[in-house]
Amino acid sequence: MSKENIKNILLSLFTILIGAFIGFNVWWTDSGARFLGLIAFFLIPIGSLFLSIALTKMMIPTHADISFSTLSDKHKYQILKNTVGAKKVKIINICYLSLFFIFCGATVFGLVISVNNHEKYQLMNYGVTQKVKIKALDYKGKGSPYAFFDFYLDGKKYSADLSQKDDKVGDSAVIIFSTHNTDIVEWAEDFDPNE
Numbered sequence: 001m002s003k004e005n006i007k008n009i010l011l012s013l014f015t016i017l018i019g020a021f022i023g024f025n026v027w028w029t030d031s032g033a034r035f036l037g038l039i040a041f042f043l044i045p046i047g048s049l050f051l052s053i054a055l056t057k058m059m060i061p062t063h064a065d066i067s068f069s070t071l072s073d074k075h076k077y078q079i080l081k082n083t084v085g086a087k088k089v090k091i092i093n094i095c096y097l098s099l100f101f102i103f104c105g106a107t108v109f110g111l112v113i114s115v116n117n118h119e120k121y122q123l124m125n126y127g128v129t130q131k132v133k134i135k136a137l138d139y140k141g142k143g144s145p146y147a148f149f150d151f152y153l154d155g156k157k158y159s160a161d162l163s164q165k166d167d168k169v170g171d172s173a174v175i176i177f178s179t180h181n182t183d184i185v186e187w188a189e190d191f192d193p194n195e
Contacts, residue, residue: 005054012051014101019043020111027115028183044111045104051098060092071096119186120193122178128153129176129188134167153179160185 023040050068057066064083070076071093081089132149136180146161160177162185167173174188 005057008054009051012047012054015043015047016107017047019047020107023111024115024118042145044107045100048104048107049096049100051103052096056096059095060088062088062092065098066092067168099113119184120195122181122184123176124193125188125189126180127176127191128179129174130154131172131174134169134171134173136157137164137167137169147173149173150176151175151177151185152184153177158182162187173195 003021019040019042021040021041022036026037026040053066053071062065062084064070064080065076067089068081070080077089084092130151132151134146134147134149137145138148145164147164147167148159148161150157150159152158158177160175160183162175165173168173176186176188176191178184
């Protein structure tokens with residue numbers, strides 16, 4: 001295993017971890033930090049792709065160049081196919097694509113599980129219920145409408161929105177939110193600490 005391949009593996013793992021870290025930290029935000037979520041959305045698959053190619057180089061030894069540019073460029077791909085043979089290229093493709101889907105899927109799955117566990121932990125340990133008044137119902141793109149409301153913590157006003165139940169503007173509802181992260185808000189009736 002070459003030093004360059006080890007460097008590529010470590011760099012790919014670092015890219016995946018940075019993407020997961022950014023995704024975790026902007027999961028609940030509705031502000032400009034949401035743009036960072038898009039960056040994370042691209043970092044995780046890119047890191048997974050390069051990691052799968054680097055590991056494929058280790059698993060299927062060949063003297064030919066197996067890199068992203070080789071696999072994505074039609075001319076270079078044909079040279080690779082002529083050099084190592086169609087059967088070995090097929091094995092290389094299956095290997096790196098399988099690894100890509102495994103790494104990317106596992107990272108996204110782990111991120112979603114971590115976010116759900118963190119949200120549950122926050123609401124169980126720092127959750128406070130509060131009665132709020134629905135001030136508006138509106139759409140945030142396609143899909144169902146959202147109920148917009150304000151809530152207060154230590155005299156400071158926070159605004160949030162949740163998917164609408166059967167509420168109308170002016171109705172009261174009960175929410176639960178974390179005092180340590182006010183971006184974590186749920187309808188109190190939907191929060192089940194035993195789930």
